[in-house]
Amino acid sequence: MKKGIIIKNLTKIFLINNNSKIVAVDNVNLEVEPGEFVTLLGPSGCGKTTLLRMVAGFETLTDGEIYIGEENVASLTPDKRDTAMVFQNYALFPHMNVYDNIAYGLKIQKVSKPEIKRRVQKILDLMKMNDFSNRVPSQMSGGQQQRVSLARALVMEPGVLLFDEPLSNLDAKLRIHMREEIRKIQKEVGITSLYVTHDQSEAMGLSDKIVIMKDGVIQQIGSPREVYQKPENAFVAAFIGKANTISGTVLAKDGKTYTIDIDGKPHVISSKKEYEVGREVEMIIRPESIIVGKEGYHTEVVKSIFMGENHEYEVRWKGQVLQISEPNPYSKRTYEVGEEMSIDFDETALHMI
Template identity: 45%
Template sequence: MSVALTLKNLCRSYVKDNEKFWAVDHVNLEVTPGEFLTFLGPSGCGKTTTLRMVAGFASPTDGSILLDGRDVTNLPANERNMGFVFQNYALFPHMRIFDNVAYGLKVRGESSSEIAKKVREGLAMVGLEKAEHRYPNQLSGGEQQRVALARVLVLRPQLLLMDEPLSNLDAKLRLHMRSEIRRIQQELGVTCLYVTHDQKEALTMSDRIMVMNHGHIEQLGTPMELYEDPATAFVADFIGQANLIEGRLDSDENGYALFEVGGRKLRARMGRQNPPKKAEEALLVVRPENLRIAQPGESGFPLEIVNRYFEGDRVDYDVVLPGSGQKKPYSMSVPFLPGTKLVEQGAIIEAAFTPEAGVVIRR
């Protein structure tokens, strides 16, 4: 399989208070043509710094960047054939929309007829055919972001780079723009690197997600792989909500583990990415929606209700292991059916989950 982008031991370090600080710490990555890959992580994890090095806006301390096998590590940004969509749109306020989109084409020296053709094709692609004579301040935030996207796409970049492009939009518009960006990217088949700290954006838009923390890659995989088989506690907690139940691995067989917690042995999947060893302290990862009140006679483990939140279609409970001194409660999200009763605060219940819905990882 061909590779559109390769990062080899990519590093970026700074000196802070006379100590070396690694903003990006030996990142290795291969991106396939037409892939939508998201860099996901909290502020300061190194995702934007990595993107800026790929774009040529920042120089790596060490390592190399290859575009279609060609080393571009030391090339200036304008020679890399990459398109960058900024968080703040970066449109020229004194130019009409047509001229904003045409700007890069004019710099390239393309003919007027070719520029007009490409600009109108680009505006049609983002649904703004009728906006070419307007100015940026006459458009909504979502429309301005689409203009910024069109301005990049008309250049037909080998690689499309997007840095938190939806962070300045309201929640409803973000949802719409997620699907629009994904639709356009798939229609064009352009390879895309997308930076966000929003886990839902990453899950709904990406072919693969690279979760970063403290400058290094915590895990790289499809959205489903990260959600169902997290490699670390950080990934489990950052991708969606997760209960991280501390205990011990009793035994494992045929991909399933017996996990000991509170004197009970629970059966769950053994993590493929970061499996613990027998008798080792471990974590059981169970999503709130997979934890439920056990049926009569069903094997489970005790939990105490410390708070509840009625959400209409469901009830969210905060729960702790009785007598454990647990400081942070776990979460349990239970569908609420007409005629059923809410569990009272202070009650101790038996909770259960299917073995496939839990995964045991190294602590």
């Protein structure tokens, strides 16, 4: 039975040497719908793993509430919670073979032998790991071990599946492969998933919803598209992809549509937020949303690198450096360092923060 997660005003404070303390998770509110795939994303030390471990029951709560389905789990030990976890270092039982590893939780639940066999077999089929059932962990590669770890969690048919940076110990190619596999299986089984990572492309590739954290505080919750295109603040913008921050002044306001003056030229931008006329605002523009060669602003090229699928420039403009990424460089002219380049901003991509 897939279940939702509701986290209310959750706080975790670690005491260090009695006098100093660290606020690892700071008044966090979060809702995960049943069947949803939600990723906690942030730099190391942002509290994402602590949050996950509190949901699993490995860390006690300093304050707040956690509901899994209808149940308040704050006082339950990990074994009493309807969760299963996939660990960063797989955490397989080294003294058991693949079959026994996967069957472990079912045996604890005293599921009948034939039923265990049937369910383990089903998972092995799903993971295409039938040939491995007699292997022990030391005879398998990291990727294979992580699949067993996922199978061991899935076989429990938990209300919530938790992932603690499961791909970070794998090499780059395998990571992308496993990422797709996790996404596929999660869609197939339809299980509620909470996933921790510090890799933004992993978060983008997997999630229905991304939660971006910094210093224990949630910065933004949104779909991959939202957090990329409409970042709440400069931290989110910079953490998800590359971003330029430029400033301008509000000239006029018509409902949710604003006219912004950027270096003497008006731009029409829509925003959900309220800004007064005459106020100075900051805007985010992604490197690929700066149009090269269109008459708008004059800049000087300070860096020019051919990357294959795109051409990356850094240009000096108004005392700041802008990053530009021009896609499909095949059919376009190349600017060298020192050359003058005229650019303009794609108005639909300008986002006020």
